[in-house]
Amino acid sequence: MKQPLCLFSVLFCVFSRFVGATTSYTWKVPAIYVFGDSTVDVGNNNYLTNSTAKANYPHYGIDFPHSRPTGRFSNGYNQIDFVAIHMGFRRSPPPYLSLNDTNNHQILKGLRGVNFASAGSGILDSTGGNIITTTQQLLYFETLRSKMMAQPNADQVAQRLSKSLFLISAGGNDAFAFFAANNSPNNSAVLLFYNTLLSKYENHIKTLYGLGARRFAVINVPAIGCVPFARVQNLTGGCINGMNQIAKGLNDAITDLFSKLAVALPGLKYSIGASYDLTLTAISNPRSFGFKDVESACCGSGKLNAQSYCTPNATYCMNRKQYLFWDLIHPTQQASKISASVFYDGPAQFVGPITYKQLVYSNN
Template sequence: MFNRYSASHMGFRRSPPPYLSLANKTNHQVLKGLAGANFASGGSGILDSTGSTITMTKQIQYFSILQTSIMTYIATDRTYQLLSKSIFLISSGGNDIFAFFTKNNTPNRTEIDSFIATLASTYESHIKALYGLGARKFGIVDVAPIGCCPYTRSLHPAGACIDILNELALGFNTALKSQMQSLSSQLQGMKYSIGSSYAVVWGIIRDPNALGYKEVKSACCGAGKLNGQSGCIPNATYCSERHLYLFWDLLHPTHAISKLAGVAIYQGSQQFATPINFKQLVEQN
């Protein structure tokens, strides 16, 4: 959903098409630098062991295939020039944290630190792999306070946030900032912006009335406790005022929240995007 609003801010009518629809085509907009490609077809994961539908490793392999396809139609130097001006939008990490929590919901400090270090170092390897394929401009979205989504709240007897999940998200986000800053000094020409979905969502949870939201605990569509124990399926219960809800289903925000986050990260202050916002990243040569 965030991808859609990012694309619109960049001047596109809709989200980039799936990469498979672009492979082996000589006339598609990617070759002209007028469109992008979407490699997300399911739940993402930084770690291969997370068991996500499509890991970052697999997505990078798909990108490599598309890059090779482009090179068969335009010169290698033009391909790298095109890729160096492109924005590589990445949002991953939440599924990895959920998977870790599922196996160990009361980790000690050593286990937490070890997991975050592994997650961050693997992420670094993925960024370096993309850089090696020609990527230079990275738009990164951090992990939201996933301990406060309806699904995780439904696991708490009182419906409160699961603190350890938020601690893991914050720990990874902190490591991500340090890592990207270090990489940008090592990799020539690399530029980046980290958009904070954590800051956007946490601000709404703390003070929903400030922006006109009514419900930040329950999902608009779902079933069970807080509508967070089942997905938004045909026989689910759904709200009549979805624009007043933070969450659409047990895990995902509503359109209204995604649109708000898109604006904050694309053109907002350093509270929501650092060291520059996405707009500034797009405009940099």
């Protein structure tokens, strides 16, 4: 009985300081640049005419200001919004594909930042379809950086880039795709998958480093075998352990990669938010997080409300703060709020080797 009590006291301390705190918009970093998938997409896919991976319709956004669906796969804000709030911003920087001459004046000065994330994307270019691959996201950033460096005081822009936060939330779709094609993969297949993905991930980080990035905030792959989408494929309704094992192995490899890169690339600093461990802890101890349902989707239909997507015709729960999952894959606004608070200044169990806060306030 002592362990849950100890866990509760740690989490209560974190949540009382940050979840209920009054927000003040004093920027702690010049800008935030976001790369990844639907966990941090804030509307880029809205601009992709051939993509079906969109969340720009009800009931998405029901708890967003003015109940507006924005393209976030959430009932309100998602994880990057709350990370940005902790960094002193109002919410996530705007989606890259929304930029025009009237809203990118600050951005070209290396301020505020841009969100390049695209629902359905993975670390590998082969993951997803009709989306913005991670490689393309980096090309978009390179194009933007070229315009930034063409501005007056380019040295100042470069300095801002080195102090900015580069957030990456990717890998979940790669793990889903691999497991879908390999329900019972042998060790050789798993090892090949990890090596291929890590090689690509390393190239992505080195590309960003070469373009001026120095501070990396990472959100690792969650326990994908426990999302409602996975549970309804299991006759017992429990987590699919094979999926979780793939995610955990991938996370361990990504941690090793950043440890190696921090030695090889001068000035590179990183912090990894352990979404995997946080998800499993919430499932094991829902009351410690204020949750009552950690298995079902809030919005959907069928078994566990997870046999269809959250569409305008779907049903949705009223007590959304008590649910871990909003739809068949993605967390609720409340879950995203909690995770961002923990990653910003939570215990080493869920973020390391330093917190996002320590990453921001590091001297060089």
